Amino acid sequence: xxxxxxxxxxxxxxxxxxxxxxxxxxxxxxxxxxxxxxxxxxxxxxxxxxxxxxxxxxxxxxxxxxxxxxxxxxxxxxxxxxxxxxxxxxxxxxxxxxxxxxxxxxxxxxxxxxxxxxx
Numbered sequence: 623x624x625x626x627x628x629x630x631x632x633x634x635x636x637x638x639x640x641x642x643x644x645x646x647x648x649x650x651x652x653x654x655x656x657x658x659x660x661x662x663x664x665x666x667x668x669x670x671x672x673x674x675x676x677x678x679x680x681x682x683x684x685x686x687x688x689x690x691x692x693x694x695x696x697x698x699x700x701x702x703x704x705x706x707x708x709x710x711x712x713x714x715x716x717x718x719x720x721x722x723x724x725x726x727x728x729x730x731x732x733x734x735x736x737x738x739x740x741x
Contacts, residue, residue: 639692643700644682646711648672651702673707676714683718693726699733 649672651658674682687695697719705712712731719729 646674647702647706684722687722
């Protein structure tokens with residue numbers, strides 16, 4: 623384990639790696655995929671309060687990178703439609719990855735759908 627005072631220690635039984643999907647835009651979506659299981663959930667979150675805040679984004683990225691004991695980490699986004707968070711959100715996510723990743727970590731970014739990628 624890395625000797626970093628800012629890192630939390632995980633239990634010895636914790637897996638060395640895992641896959642986690644974050645939903646930064648909650649159930650908000652601008653498409654109507656027939657296979658989507660989440661469309662009806664948008665009514666439960668009627669405003670932008672369900673969107674991921676900058677503080678939550680930073681905590682999510684930091685904890686995700688700290689928790690992986692393997693070299694490869696995937697930052698994965700799902701929705702609703704995650705790109706509704708706009709380009710600045712994802713630029714900030716990349717900045718935070720560069721801030722918190724260990725030198726040996728290789729970080730991949732992944733998303734679902736990506737229908738709208740305009741800022």
